Amino acid sequence: MPFEMPVEKWAGAVNTVTIGATAENGGTRKSVVTVGGETGLPFLHFEGKTPYRPVVAMEVMDVPPPELPPALAEAIGDVAGDPAAWAAKCAGEFGADMVCLRLAGAHPDRENRSAEDCAGVVKSVLEAVKVPLIVLGCGQADKDNEVMPRVSEAAAGENCLLGTATQDNYKTITAACLADGHKLITEAPLDINIQKQVNILVSDAGMDLSRIVMYQSTGGLGYGMEYAYSIMERTRLAALSGDKTLSMPLLAVLGNECWKVKEARLPEEAAPSWGPAAERGVLWEAATAACFLHGGTHIFVMWHPRAVKQLRAMVDSLMSEGA
Amino acid sequence: MYSIGERINGMFKSVGAAIREQDPAPIQELARKQLAAGADALDVNVGPAAADPLVAMEWLVKAIREVTDAPLAIDTTKPEVMRRGLEVAGPGSIINSTKGQQEQLDIFIPMAVELQASVIALTIDEAGIPRDANGRAEIALRAVASAMEHGLDMERLMIDAVILPANVAQPTAGHVLEAIRNVKLLADPAPKTVLGLSNVSQGTQQRPLINRTYLVMALTAGLDAAILDVLDSEMMDAMITAELLLNQAVYCDDFLRAYRSR
Numbered sequence: 001m002p003f004e005m006p007v008e009k010w011a012g013a014v015n016t017v018t019i020g021a022t023a024e025n026g027g028t029r030k031s032v033v034t035v036g037g038e039t040g041l042p043f044l045h046f047e048g049k050t051p052y053r054p055v056v057a058m059e060v061m062d063v064p065p066p067e068l069p070p071a072l073a074e075a076i077g078d079v080a081g082d083p084a085a086w087a088a089k090c091a092g093e094f095g096a097d098m099v100c101l102r103l104a105g106a107h108p109d110r111e112n113r114s115a116e117d118c119a120g121v122v123k124s125v126l127e128a129v130k131v132p133l134i135v136l137g138c139g140q141a142d143k144d145n146e147v148m149p150r151v152s153e154a155a156a157g158e159n160c161l162l163g164t165a166t167q168d169n170y171k172t173i174t175a176a177c178l179a180d181g182h183k184l185i186t187e188a189p190l191d192i193n194i195q196k197q198v199n200i201l202v203s204d205a206g207m208d209l210s211r212i213v214m215y216q217s218t219g220g221l222g223y224g225m226e227y228a229y230s231i232m233e234r235t236r237l238a239a240l241s242g243d244k245t246l247s248m249p250l251l252a253v254l255g256n257e258c259w260k261v262k263e264a265r266l267p268e269e270a271a272p273s274w275g276p277a278a279e280r281g282v283l284w285e286a287a288t289a290a291c292f293l294h295g296g297t298h299i300f301v302m303w304h305p306r307a308v309k310q311l312r313a314m315v316d317s318l319m320s321e322g323a
Numbered sequence: 324m325y326s327i328g329e330r331i332n333g334m335f336k337s338v339g340a341a342i343r344e345q346d347p348a349p350i351q352e353l354a355r356k357q358l359a360a361g362a363d364a365l366d367v368n369v370g371p372a373a374a375d376p377l378v379a380m381e382w383l384v385k386a387i388r389e390v391t392d393a394p395l396a397i398d399t400t401k402p403e404v405m406r407r408g409l410e411v412a413g414p415g416s417i418i419n420s421t422k423g424q425q426e427q428l429d430i431f432i433p434m435a436v437e438l439q440a441s442v443i444a445l446t447i448d449e450a451g452i453p454r455d456a457n458g459r460a461e462i463a464l465r466a467v468a469s470a471m472e473h474g475l476d477m478e479r480l481m482i483d484a485v486i487l488p489a490n491v492a493q494p495t496a497g498h499v500l501e502a503i504r505n506v507k508l509l510a511d512p513a514p515k516t517v518l519g520l521s522n523v524s525q526g527t528q529q530r531p532l533i534n535r536t537y538l539v540m541a542l543t544a545g546l547d548a549a550i551l552d553v554l555d556s557e558m559m560d561a562m563i564t565a566e567l568l569l570n571q572a573v574y575c576d577d578f579l580r581a582y583r584s585r
Contacts, residue, residue: 193573193576196575200575234573243573244585
């Protein structure tokens, strides 16, 4: 008897979202990024379509990151204190599809930078690179509510992806995205129920579900990665079953998660049995990315160019099978 | 659950009057209200009073089509009225319904294939309504065989195990639940199951309570669809909550609103 592949028929699909605007659409980007649109489980090409490649957004900070591990410091080089130059290196030398700018310096415990300063950084990065931009706030709700509207305004028309809207703090950033034509990241703390709730809340606030990208505060390898994976999987299954409130593409901010763990940071002399420090962090980040790729993540926010390269190779291979 | 709104039925006074006077407004309002309340499809029945059911059905379907493209369940026993209703409503409609005797199946199932419709098959045949679950499954099997013979996609066959009023035939409620479970074993993929729910409470003093309680019970047994009063919001809440607890939807604090904003 010939083998017949059991093919699941799905009622729903993942939304397709485009980030970035070229001159034609009122922006100044030279390239845009489109993700989503899948009609089956990740890379099961016999089951459904995977019309767009998952993409990499490399993370850039507005202030020099504290204590970069040597492997990362070496890769980033002397641009770490200059967000525009750092972004240009990511989009140029490292070939990032997007740049993800984190406004860490706005945090009251860091440099408490003003909204005006932050908007200036965003403008300088928009001038330095022509790929689409993700902008994340500092994570302190009150400060982000001050900063993000100014940032949004400064980037008006560029169709950026701004984040993040949470269950307890979503109104200001949602209104800003609506006013200036950006896409929005909704965030939940590794909790699919809260993710769905935030999506409903921002939708009530006027944001069309088709303009949202979802982010579950990611855990890296050894620190909740499997849990994040299982939520990604459930989210995709909900989307394919036709749940419109969970049908948005997924973002994973994994670089910072991976590079803060001791396995990635400890020097060789402190942990000789763990192998070369120059490789550990890169592998930690690449392995986490591989897991999330299979979970159905669309946008990977990453740090190390060699981890990015490894992810790209996996994407090439998974996208070519059955093509 | 696939909800088929039951309110566009000539048996309701206001609908009957609108059909007689050819006044589309009240019908269209009912269509909109039911869809807003969560109906996936609308039942369309001209009622017993229509002078010419063929003309009345055509008018009624056209009136509804002016306000929505939602699937319509053409509710009649007359093949010529059914055909006209399906033709005017377009592909994706529902035949409501055929009985289980072979002559009827041989009319309505080919009609469904030809006009790209689904079919509700009642587990009633020339001998009447079976006394138990086995009798229901037997008639359902005849419908399944007929669907296979005529090339109707099994997902488009909906078996209605025929619920009777609780004050008339009390044991039926249990028989129907058992039949719903058994129908799922008749084929792979299995046919769908549907109920004309309101019949369970016909003539009782506690209609909404009996309707929503039985709906939840039937969902637990695996019911896929129901023809029901979607304007009964407490019943729709119970249905949404039952589906949530059966893990058919992802929980969130606003799960009722999430369902309705689908």
